[in-house]
Amino acid sequence: MSELDELPPAPPAAGTSLDGTKVFTITAEENAAMCRSTGIEPAADGTAHPIYYYVATQVAMGKTVAGVCEACEFDVEDGPMMGSSGVRFAAPLKVGESYKVTGEILSLVRKRSRKLGVMDVLTYRLRLHLLDGTQVLETDNVWVLPRKEFAA
Amino acid sequence: MSYAVGDELPPFTIVSVSPEAMKQWAVFLADPNPIHLDVEVVKAKGLGDRVINQGPINVAYMMNMLMQAFPGGTIKAMDSRFLDNVYGGDSAVVTGKVTAIEGNAVTCEFALDVKGRGTVNAGTAIVQI
Structure with a gap:
């Protein structure tokens, strides 16, 4: 019997829809402020900073960060941590363009780590679409949810 | 600008990570x-004695280098x-290196230190060039 067998399983969050209802529009003002906050000037060709892949999907997905945590039966106050983030672009993001989000939780896996103790590893996928449905990117994010309640 | 496999990319430097930018983000x-x-919240949680940069800002720094x-x-x-x-x-720098080139697609590895x-x-x- 492994140590994990002694723990309750991770909550059944896989499959939870993250489809959004909001429309996210990249404004010139916010794009410029975002670029400058990271040390560069906005592009002159109308493209937005590609980090909007993360910003737009997080803001316009169907749950808040706290809501995603809640779906995993995790209190956001306990400090979710980013583990990794990946993105595949089908088209550049553009200033003045509006987008919507679809997505879902792919998995929630309970693990034990030497550094963090018991943790749940959350993987979720979000897709950003033009309003006509054309997909412009897909992103997979992994968060680590430390389960302090199982600390030895 | 053209590169070959193994070439190092010009670094992108962040002289001092900005708490004001964190408020914007x-x-x-x-x-x-x-x-x-x-x-004070960071201290109370035992996470250090300075505010913590949002993860996506770190990704943005790495995108800036590219x-x-x-x-x-x-960036594809x-x-x-x-x-x-x-x-x-924090003072930080993004470095990178070309690891493969196939047609117009350049594969790179990078790190934020x-x-x-x-x-x-x-x-x-x-990166599609």
């Missing part, structure tokens, strides 16, 4: 997590791993 991300805004290394290029894919926190006031603490983010990307 709390709005951009619609996520007012106080560990990015209030040093965009400046490949003017006119487009990118994977980043978060290894440690970046704190307000903080002065005195080493690599805090790392990953790979494909």
Whole structure:
């Protein structure tokens, strides 16, 4: 019997829809402020900073960060941590363009780590679409949810 | 600008990570997590004594390095791993290297290093030139 067998399983969050209802529009003002906050000037060709892949999907997905945590039966106050983030672009993001989000939780896996103790590893996928449905990117994010309640 | 496999990319330097930028990003991300805004909360949680940069800002720094290394290029894919926190006031630099070239697609690896603490983010990307 492994140590994990002694723990309750991770909550059944896989499959939870993250489809959004909001429309996210990249404004010139916010794009410029975002670029400058990271040390560069906005592009002159109308493209937005590609980090909007993360910003737009997080803001316009169907749950808040706290809501995603809640779906995993995790209190956001306990400090979710980013583990990794990946993105595949089908088209550049553009200033003045509006987008919507679809997505879902792919998995929630309970693990034990030497550094963090018991943790749940959350993987979720979000897709950003033009309003006509054309997909412009897909992103997979992994968060680590430390389960302090199982600390030895 | 042309590169060959093994070439190092021009670094992107962040002289001092800005707590003011973290306040802006709390709005951009619609996520007012106080560990990015209030040093007393960071201390209370035992996470250090300076505010913690939002992870997506670190990704943006790495994207900036790629965009400046490949003017006119487009990032087609990118994977980043978060290894440690970046704190307000940190001095950081993004470095990168070309690992493969196939037609117009250049594959790179990159890392974000903080002065005195080493690599805090790392990953790979494909840039279409």
